[in-house]
Amino acid sequence: MSVKNRPQRSWPRLIGNIFLIVGTGFFLINLFFPQLFAPAPTRVPYSLFLDQVNDGEVARAFVGQDQIRYQLKPENGEEYGSILSTTPIFDLELPQRLESKGVEFAAAPPKGNNWFGSLLSWVIPPLIFVGIWQLFLGRGGGGPQGALSINKSKAKVYVEDDATKVGFADVAGVEEAKAELEEIVEFLKNPQRYTNIGARIPKGVLLVGPPGTGKTLLAKAVAGEAGVSFFSISGSEFVELFVGAGAARVRDLFEQAKKKAPCIIFIDELDAIGKSRAGNGFMAGGNDEREQTLNQLLTEMDGFAAGDATVIVLAATNRPETLDPALLRPGRFDRQVLVDRPDLPGRLKILDIYGRKVKLDPGVDLKAIATRTPGFSGADLANLVNEAALLAARNQRETVTQPDFAEAIERVVAGLEKKSRVLNEKEKTIVAYHEVGHALVGALMPGGGKVAKISIVPRGMAALGYTLQMPTEDRFLMSEAELRDQIATLLGGRAAEEVVFGSITTGAANDLQRATDLAERMVTTYGMSKVLGPLAYEKGGGNSFLGEGGMMNPRRNVSDTTAQAIDGEVKEIVEQGHQTAIAILQKNRDLLETITRQILETEVIEGEALQKLLDQAQGLEPVAV
Incomplete structure (x- = not known):
């Protein structure tokens, strides 16, 4: 109905109805509570009341605590006398006075209302x-429903428009995962294509990988490509203080999803509710709230049929090794898709995507940046581009240049420059020799990366200086010789202190820790020991993507003899790397002094100037075995 044809309101009729309702209300009130509208009696002084009592004019009185209401005797043919009231005064003789004058008196009746x-x-x-x-x-x-919505799902429903839509074109560096999820899009768009042939549409897809690799972004891309509703919720939002709330929310979530099928349910941090029930610390049959939530999730995933409602559950976790086996069996999370850190071509594509969002200088070489960022995740690269843009804006530049990216890489890897941390001359000299020792040994070790920069400017929380090594290519396998070269490079700083000063400082603490851990993994995990042989003495930790945690190298239960042999082999590997570093620095002592003097003057050496100096280094003669 258009606005012109809309009937106009009859204001006189509306006002009349209002008056009718109000009048009817007053009539009913007056009918049942007439005393509300009765006129109030005339109030007189207490002295006049006493005079009228003494003169015999009062017929009857009602004495109350706050008021005395009395009626006079009728005069001049009146049927009823006037009714008056007065405020009582504490008078113990009033009852005798009223009785003596023949006045009927009583306590005041209760009020009518x-x-x-x-x-x-x-x-x-x-x-x-x-x-x-x-x-x-x-x-x-x-x-909006308050605490009464405690059993309601808190999932956010994303219905993206063209401006905010995320597709596979917005995701890079995880081509294998994208290819696997493209089939999920086909399931959602055309499920009959698979069901007609008898294929079963997978109910769940588990995305596993390190933090920041784009698992959530991939899930949104699947929803964007398929054009379906996207329910997003975190695993921690299911479990709350109230018993049974988590299970009720799971039921409500799947009921909402079935109504909007086909759709996607995305559960981030699935391990919050999906941890294995075998090691949760509760007795069998316990009433653990998280366990009830997990059981309800398992039941719901078994409950809906592909033919009735195409609902696919995507979940993401960094700790697949902690998940309950019932979640991972076929029929629930049928597929596990690895979303790993990108390789060199993947990093280049990610940098290209995020680089289009900022103003890049024409001279920026994204491939060089991708080469210098091995091990960076998609989130790390996005942060890198943003840091470079912030640096360019801080320096009042209109575009982001290559030096901005170089500085951003150092900020991400080593931390912020600590210009306020001023070292005295002795400490500055020790740091200079230490870092040049790392650079010289690293330049001659084939297992290390290319030395790109030496700096004695403090960065981060503890680094008084740093040597930046950049790999020339992505490496996925390391030989025993290359690992030994890395250990020698790590010990190059300590070796330089011994060669130059004949003493050592605390500056090599982190280097020693990393070298020892690497040597221990060579012995206990990689089997690179001729004494112990090809055996693994480290406990298998599963597919952990969050690092090794507090225990750097958890060993199996071994005998004292084996433990002593492991310690001996670790010490031998580290000591051999230490001696190699000392030998290299002693052979290149003059070059060590030359580079150190230069870095004490400039504080930073990088680029072609550094490469020309390191090209003069002489390696050790191969030892005949």
């Missing part, structure tokens, strides 16, 4: 309490 006041006193407080409780529920429940 007393029951109405009592009713209000019983009704109003509960109403106030209910109102406050409703306000508490509305504010405390985390949603």
Whole structure:
């Protein structure tokens, strides 16, 4: 119906109805509570009341605590006498005086609307309490329905428009994962293509990988490509203080999803509710809230059929090794898709995607940046581009240049420059020799990367200087010789202190830790020991993507003899690397002094100037075995 044809309101009729309702209300009130509208009696002084009593003019009186209401005797043919009132004064002789004058008196009757006041006193407080409780529920429940929505799912529904739509073109560096998920898009777009041939559409897809590799972005891309609703929720949002709330939310989530099928449910950090029930610390049959939530999730994933509602559950986790086996069996999370850190071509594509969002200088070489960032995840590269843009804006440049990216890489890898941390001359000299020792040994070791920069400017929380090595290519396998070269490079700084000063400092603490860990993995994990043989003495940790945690190298239960042999082999590997570093520095002592003097003057050496100096280094003669 258009606006022009819309009927106009009859305001006179509306006003008449209002007056009718109000008049009817007053009539009913006057009918049942006439005393509410009765005129109030004339109030007189107490002295006049006493005079009228003494003169015999008062016929009857009602004595109350706050008021004395009395009626005079009729005069001049009146049927009833006037009714007056007065305020009582404490007078113990009033009853005798009234009785002596023949006045009928009694206590004042209860007020006519007393029951109405009592009713209000019983009704109003509960109403106030209910109102406050409703306000508490509305504010405390985390949603428009308040605490009454405790059993409702908190999943966010994303219905993306063309401006915010995310597709596979916005995701790079994980081509294998994209190829696997493209089939999920086909399932959602055309499920009959698979069901007609008898194929079963997978109910769950688990995305596993290190943090920041784009698992959530991939899930959104699947929803964007398929053009379906996308329910997003974190695993921690299922479990709350109230018992049974998590299971109820799981049920509500799947009910909502079935109504909007085909759709995608994305559960981030699945390990929050999906940890293995075997090691949760509770007795069998316990009433653990998280376990109830997991059981409900397993039941719901078994409950919906592909033919009735195409609902696919995507989940992401960094710790697949902690998940319950019931989640990973076929029929639930049928597929596990690895979303790993990108390789060199993947990093180049990621940098190209994020580079289009900032103003890049024409001279920026994204391939060189990708080469210098091995091991960076997609989130790391996005942060790198942003850091470079911030540096360019801070320096009042209109575009982001290559030096901005170089500085951003160092900020991400080594931390911020600590210009306020001023070293004295002795400490500065020791740091210079230490870093040049790393650079010289690293330049001659084939297993290390290319030395790109030496700096004695403090960075981060503990680094008083640093040597930046950049790999020339992505490496996925390392030989025993290359690992030994890395250990020698790590010990190059300590070796330089010994060669030059004949003493050591605390500056090599982190180097020693990393060298020892690497040597221990060579012996206990990689089997690179002729004494112990090709055996693994380290416990298998599963597919952990969050590092090794507190225990750097958890060993199996071994005998004392084997433990001593492991310690001996680790010490031999580290000591051999130490001696190699000392020998290299002693052979290149003059070059060590030359580079150190130069870096003490400039504080930083990089690029072609550094490469020309390192090209003069002489390696050790191969030892005949």
